[in-house]
Amino acid sequence: MNEQLSWKVGGQQGEGIESTGEIFSTTLNRMGYHLYSYRHFSSRIKGGHTNNNVRISTKEVRAVSDNTNILVAFDQQTIDVNSHELVAGGIILADSKFKPEKDEDLDVQLISIPFTATAKELGSQLMKNMVAIGASARLMNLELQPFKDMIYTMFIKKGQEIVDSNHEALLQGYQLMDDEMDTITGDFEMLPSDSDPRLFLIGNDAISFGALNAGVRFMAAYPITPASEIMEYMINHLPKVGGTVIQTEDEIAAVTMAIGSNYAGARSFTSSAGPGLSLMMESIGLSGMTETPLVIVDTMRGGPSTGLPTKQEQSDLMQMIYGTHGDIPKIVLAPSDVEDAFYTTIEAFNLAEYYQVPVIMLSDLQMSLGKQSSAPFDMSRVEINRGKTITEDIEGQDDEYFERYSDEEDGISPRPIPGIKGGIHHVTGVEHSPAGTPNEGPENRQIQMDKRMRKLKDFTMEEPFKARGGVESELLILSFLSVNGVANEAAERIDADITTINLKQIHPFPIDALRPYLDGAKEILVIEQNYSAQLQSVLKMNYHGHDRIRSHVKYDGTPFKPNEIEAHINSILKIKEVM
Amino acid sequence: MATFKDFRNNIKPNWCPGCGDFSVQAAIQKACAANGLEPDELAVITGIGCSGRLSGYIKSYGFHATHGRSLPVAQGVKMANDDLTVIASGGDGDGFAIGMGHTVHALKRNIDITYIVMDNQVYGLTKGQTSPSSDKGFVTKTSPDGSKETPIQPIKTAMASGATFVAQSVSSDIKQLTAIIQQAMDHKGFSFINVFSPCVTYNKVNTYDWFKENLIPVEDIEDYDHTDAQSAMQNIMAHEGMLKGIIYHDEEAKSYQEHIDGYLDQPLVKKEMTIENDTFNELMAEFR
Numbered sequence: 001m002n003e004q005l006s007w008k009v010g011g012q013q014g015e016g017i018e019s020t021g022e023i024f025s026t027t028l029n030r031m032g033y034h035l036y037s038y039r040h041f042s043s044r045i046k047g048g049h050t051n052n053n054v055r056i057s058t059k060e061v062r063a064v065s066d067n068t069n070i071l072v073a074f075d076q077q078t079i080d081v082n083s084h085e086l087v088a089g090g091i092i093l094a095d096s097k098f099k100p101e102k103d104e105d106l107d108v109q110l111i112s113i114p115f116t117a118t119a120k121e122l123g124s125q126l127m128k129n130m131v132a133i134g135a136s137a138r139l140m141n142l143e144l145q146p147f148k149d150m151i152y153t154m155f156i157k158k159g160q161e162i163v164d165s166n167h168e169a170l171l172q173g174y175q176l177m178d179d180e181m182d183t184i185t186g187d188f189e190m191l192p193s194d195s196d197p198r199l200f201l202i203g204n205d206a207i208s209f210g211a212l213n214a215g216v217r218f219m220a221a222y223p224i225t226p227a228s229e230i231m232e233y234m235i236n237h238l239p240k241v242g243g244t245v246i247q248t249e250d251e252i253a254a255v256t257m258a259i260g261s262n263y264a265g266a267r268s269f270t271s272s273a274g275p276g277l278s279l280m281m282e283s284i285g286l287s288g289m290t291e292t293p294l295v296i297v298d299t300m301r302g303g304p305s306t307g308l309p310t311k312q313e314q315s316d317l318m319q320m321i322y323g324t325h326g327d328i329p330k331i332v333l334a335p336s337d338v339e340d341a342f343y344t345t346i347e348a349f350n351l352a353e354y355y356q357v358p359v360i361m362l363s364d365l366q367m368s369l370g371k372q373s374s375a376p377f378d379m380s381r382v383e384i385n386r387g388k389t390i391t392e393d394i395e396g397q398d399d400e401y402f403e404r405y406s407d408e409e410d411g412i413s414p415r416p417i418p419g420i421k422g423g424i425h426h427v428t429g430v431e432h433s434p435a436g437t438p439n440e441g442p443e444n445r446q447i448q449m450d451k452r453m454r455k456l457k458d459f460t461m462e463e464p465f466k467a468r469g470g471v472e473s474e475l476l477i478l479s480f481l482s483v484n485g486v487a488n489e490a491a492e493r494i495d496a497d498i499t500t501i502n503l504k505q506i507h508p509f510p511i512d513a514l515r516p517y518l519d520g521a522k523e524i525l526v527i528e529q530n531y532s533a534q535l536q537s538v539l540k541m542n543y544h545g546h547d548r549i550r551s552h553v554k555y556d557g558t559p560f561k562p563n564e565i566e567a568h569i570n571s572i573l574k575i576k577e578v579m
Numbered sequence: 580m581a582t583f584k585d586f587r588n589n590i591k592p593n594w595c596p597g598c599g600d601f602s603v604q605a606a607i608q609k610a611c612a613a614n615g616l617e618p619d620e621l622a623v624i625t626g627i628g629c630s631g632r633l634s635g636y637i638k639s640y641g642f643h644a645t646h647g648r649s650l651p652v653a654q655g656v657k658m659a660n661d662d663l664t665v666i667a668s669g670g671d672g673d674g675f676a677i678g679m680g681h682t683v684h685a686l687k688r689n690i691d692i693t694y695i696v697m698d699n700q701v702y703g704l705t706k707g708q709t710s711p712s713s714d715k716g717f718v719t720k721t722s723p724d725g726s727k728e729t730p731i732q733p734i735k736t737a738m739a740s741g742a743t744f745v746a747q748s749v750s751s752d753i754k755q756l757t758a759i760i761q762q763a764m765d766h767k768g769f770s771f772i773n774v775f776s777p778c779v780t781y782n783k784v785n786t787y788d789w790f791k792e793n794l795i796p797v798e799d800i801e802d803y804d805h806t807d808a809q810s811a812m813q814n815i816m817a818h819e820g821m822l823k824g825i826i827y828h829d830e831e832a833k834s835y836q837e838h839i840d841g842y843l844d845q846p847l848v849k850k851e852m853t854i855e856n857d858t859f860n861e862l863m864a865e866f867r
């Protein structure tokens with residue numbers, strides 16, 4: 001019996017591959033397994049190879065698997081493209097419709113099952129995915145009842161007849177596989193799960209739900225992969241709490257509209273990916289200069305330009321830290337995993353309003369779109385902190401203008417929202433006086449610049465990173481976003497003193513909190529998904545031990561696999577032994 | 580009740596003496612007082628240009644944004660707090676060059692704000708370059724041989740973009756301008772007002788006298804009906820956009836906000852920020 005297995009389904013895009021993976025994995029999540037899924041898709045809507053990979057485990061998983069155990073193929077291309085990933089002795093369950101063939105040199109088993117023919121006989125070839133799911137369930141020796149329950153909830157709206165025929169397709173698939181069980185070798189059975197209730201969601205859902213809980217009542221956005229799900233979630237759910245979303249004409253409108261509504265006192269945000277963020281740069285400066293809270297979610301994908309629009313990368317980092325002209329205080333955050341994305345999003349809104357600065361919440365395609373298990377979110381951890389925002393009339397304030405930019409010790413000035421009595425002030429992107437009127441005098445300039453920059457001078461969030469392992473280590477690994485899970489898993493596999501740091505606070509760089517770990521490490525490895533080792537550069541700008549800092553990058557558009565990182569770590573440890 | 584003086588502050592505008600923008604400012608202040616507004620109920624959102632400085636010269640909440648972006652900021656403000664009266668304003672470069680995308684979309688979106696363009700057919704702040712509304716042949720530093728492009732006719736663009744309120748005037752006619760702004764603020768939806776506001780420093784062609792000679796009051800056009808879009812468009816085309824007055828007013832149109840269920844019950848800024856326990860659990864269950 002297996003603690004973990006990797007199951008993959010592939011076929012032509014638009015053929016229901018996604019829903020096959022979705023039904024299968026959602027059911028397994030409800031059964032209490034831990035899941036991590038990865039969708040391979042192209043920018044085309046119909047046609048083109050697509051596959052959905054689900055890693056099933058009895059323990060937490062936060063990474064794609066090294067290889068595949070079970071491949072469900074709806075076309076020959078799926079076999080041609082994916083069978084080399086199968087473990088030795090792995091199995092292909094293929095639709096007999098296309099007369100499947102496999103590479104003779106590969107040590108894998110090919111079982112041909114009439115997915116389509118069986119479905120057709122039952123009335124619709126759409127049900128071929130149910131046949132495949134039934135067959136998979138038998139192979140893994142899973143209980144059928146949870147699948148039947150799932151089918152019921154999914155299809156009862158369409159009538160009992162549809163439910164019945166899908167049940168039948170599932171059963172027949174199960175039976176067809178059962179007939180083959182004598183012919184196969186190897187163990188594809190899953191150990192029982194712990195049956196704990198868990199969520200199964202994409203990072204974008206966790207971010208969206210976080211935003212909703214943070215008190216967001218307005219969003220302005222422009223569609224883009226892989227951020228659109230956030231906007232779509234908000235469109236469907238903001239009305240439930242009295243809020244609304246505007247789909248703007250472009251990202252400049254999106255970000256400036258969010259600035260306008262934040263200025264007016266409603267928590268608001270926008271989300272986009274690299275190309276959209278590039279367009280927003282001037283406005284990020286406007287938020288910084290006018291000290292208007294702003295949250296932007298940047299779900300990174302392959303750049304530059306249109307780049308790899310549907311592929312994994314982490315190459316916006318430098319632009320997010322340094323983008324916009326001039327000096328502004330800015331916070332850049334990176335949730336450590338999908339569960340943390342919920343809480344970090346709420347924190348992002350609190351920080352933006354508390355410090356009156358732009359906050360960029362990073363994600364990457366794999367975190368944003370990879371569906372995975374997560375512990376349920378804890379409502380008691382949801383807190384809203386509006387800092388020095390003033391939402392009630394200010395009595396006895398008769399001066400012509402309220403000193404919106406008064407020079408405070410912590411740099412943070414009170415912020416009355418428009419509409420209240422006694423709070424009238426002016427806001428401008430031009431350098432300004434405490435009352436907010438344009439003032440370009442050298443003395444005022446210095447005072448205001450110092451005041452703004454002082455806000456984040458010693459800023460460290462409560463948990464700037466998650467560390468696994470001790471302060472002293474043979475190897476310290478730094479990573480962020482979806483690479484964290486892979487790095488953590490690779491490190492666990494190796495019997496050495498390895499500490500992993502899942503960095504959450506990217507900017508300002510939390511060097512003081514990190515220093516003990518950096519000083520205590522014999523070697524430091526930064527793992528990230530971009531060509532120019534951007535996170536490593538940031539580390540080097542902040543830390544002197546350059547001779548101990550190494551880098552492992554990947555920029556081919558696919559997520560890291562644990563064994564790639566494992567091999568890299570081993571090569572570093574080996575070199576050290578020789579030396 | 581506030582008078583127009585209450586909308587004044589003690590900041591001296593840095594506009595050139597004789598600049599058209601002074602009168603636009605005065606007309607806005609008068610219209611706000613006449614409509615019974617208080618300064619703290621008004622937000623003036625501007626772009627960058629000589630004209631953009633306006634937000635600093637009116638006593639009210641003011642946001643001087645970036646070049647071309649007054650409209651999205653203003654729409655964001657209004658969406659957040661529907662109780663506020665929101666005026667967006669800026670120059671012809673701001674609204675018809677860098678911000679044209681926003682202008683067209685604000686017109687079609689129809690959020691309930693008032694947009695006042697101070698159109699001097701030139702770039703004032705950057706010291707005299709061609710603008711999208713500069714006449715063909717207009718000589719500037721960036722068009723030494725005369726502008727080669729066809730000028731934008733703002734009211735024509737507005738009509739073509741689905742506007743529900745379109746007006747045009749000249750800054751020297753404060754009385755008419757005040758009345759137009761009052762009606763625009765009362766209009767439920769997006770109101771577009773193009774005000775020819777002469778730049779006495781960089782535009783020696785389109786002067787106060789020139790406008791007196793060339794603008795045709797719609798009242799002088801026989802049977803002009805400002806509720807009839809087709810006739811408005813025909814007249815705009817017949818007179819090359821040189822009309823003055825309320826060009827078009829769709830009194831029946833619904834604002835963007837009116838189309839959102841429950842939105843107008845309470846401004847977003849006043850809505851509860853925390854989520855009920857039951858709602859939390861119900862929404863979280865969707866992820867199972």
Ligand SMILES: Cc1ncc(C[n+]2csc(CCOP(=O)(O)OP(=O)(O)O)c2C)c(N)n1
Pocket residue numbers: 627628629630631646669670671672673674697699701702703704705710
């Ligand atoms: C992104 C950007 N590009 C260019 C400028 C420079 N700039 C400032 S105002 C302006 C044009 C001003 O013309 P207009 O909008 O007609 O206003 P006016 O000064 O005539 O009132 C330009 C090009 C800028 N501030 N920002």
Ligand code: SF4
Pocket residue numbers: 593594595597598599600629630699703704777778779780781
């Ligand atoms: S340059 Fe022209 S637009 Fe600018 S203040 Fe002077 S007159 Fe007015």
Ligand SMILES: [Mg+2]
Pocket residue numbers: 628670671672697698699700701702703710
């Ligand atoms: Mg101009």
